[in-house]
Amino acid sequence: MSTSAGQPPYRDAEESVGDLVKHASEQISQLMRQELRLAQAEMRQKGKRFGRGGGLLGGAGVVGFVALLAAVTTAIVALDLVWPLWLSALVVTAALLLLAALLGLVGKKQVGKATPATPEQAIHSIKADVAEIKERARR
Structure with a gap:
């Protein structure tokens, strides 16, 4: 088997190790950029939903407050x-304070369930990518 111009025989059929490392590095960089774009998109979507939900909750709070004032007045008169x-x-004030305490506890519990605000899908995807890279590196 003869080689041309002193090149090793593998260069004709396969890429060199340096080329393979270069391609792998480029692919990993591209993958990480894609994962970062996914995380950004996910956080933007969550932010929009949070903003919309917050606005609606604020409006509901104002209307609810006015209705509560009317109900309190009606209860006192009755x-x-x-x-x-x-x-x-x-009596009406004491009942309202108890209701406020109950709502505050339930609200605190719900806020605790919503944190931390992390891009869970992107994190899961990155972990899967890292596991795949490690698996292929072993082969």
């Missing part, structure tokens, strides 16, 4: 038929 006005107002 209880005034049975008790003195000051006692009716005190």
Whole structure:
């Protein structure tokens, strides 16, 4: 078997190790850029949903507050038929404070479940890519 101009025989049929490392490095760089774009897109989507949801919750809070004021006034007037006005107002205030405490605890629990705000799909995808790269490197 003869080689031309002193080149090793593998250069004719296959790429050199340096070329393979170069291609692998380029592919890994491209993969990481794609994963970063995926994470950015995922966080943008979550941010938009969070903003929309926050605006709707704010509007609901304002309307709910006005309705609550009307309900409180109605409850105090209704209880005034049975008790003195000051006692009716005190009972309604105590009930509202208990409700506020309950809502605060439930809200805190929900906020705890929503954090941390991480791009979970992108992280999972990166871990799968790293595992695949390690597996192929072993072969």
